[in-house]
Amino acid sequence: MCGNVHSMKWSKGFKRLFIYSEDPYVENAEGSFLGRTIFHYSNETKNSTLEVFPMRIEDEGEYSCEITFFNAHEGCAMVQYVNLTIQAIPSYPQLSFEDGSRVQNATTVGPFDEAEVLILNCESSGGKPVAQVTWYNGTHPIAGAWGRIKEKRTGVVSYAGVLCSLWISNVLFVVCEVRMCVCVCV
Known part of the structure; x- marks a missing residue:
């Protein structure tokens, strides 16, 4: 002792x-x-x-x-x-138009003219490890959506954007998903 x-x-x-x-x-x-x-x-x-x-x-x-x-x-x-080591749940996704104005969850946007381009952004912050942000059209990932991780004064932000060319035949139901991946190596 x-x-x-x-x-x-x-x-x-x-x-x-x-x-x-x-x-x-x-x-x-x-x-x-x-x-x-x-x-x-x-x-x-x-x-x-x-x-x-x-x-x-x-x-x-x-x-x-x-x-x-x-x-x-x-x-x-x-x-x-x-x-x-700290793990943290990311913030609820924030949706916005290209100009930065917010889009409320479950909002219907439009109407748009045929061949018009719509750009939507989705971001989530505070997650550790950094969250993965993915866009879906219904249940299918949207090809051509882009994402990046950026540093802000308030911390690390996961960010993803989607560019949609709008045609009469492609009415979209888009969803932004934020996923935190915790990997364990054995």
Whole structure:
């Protein structure tokens, strides 16, 4: 046994985020953890848990927990590391015309003149990993739809556009789908 714990310090990089001490008693969240933590410690088992909620994408990274004992000896693990990976659900798709004006979900647009070109955009943000955005005509993917991932001040955005040449014979029922792919390699 390593003896009684004097203090525990949780950090991300060089920024301290949480400190606990028994003597004098201190239990304090700092920085981005302020108001988002619950700490549990058992003096009998020496187990501790730091709960952080709600999780944020920017919480991802490597954390260290530095433990200081009153009477430590050489075999005591003083610093432990953990790498935290965050997954986040993307935002609901936002539809817009080429000029940027919004299209409400389940909206019928038109009428359009024959041979007119309609450009619709669909974007989703906040997903981690980045969401895949796909256009469908009914249940079939639309050939020629384009997509890209772009950085915005608010984060990464998945973006897809579709260009439809409108003819009397091709009344369209277009759907934009946002899909998050989580891949596990074994």
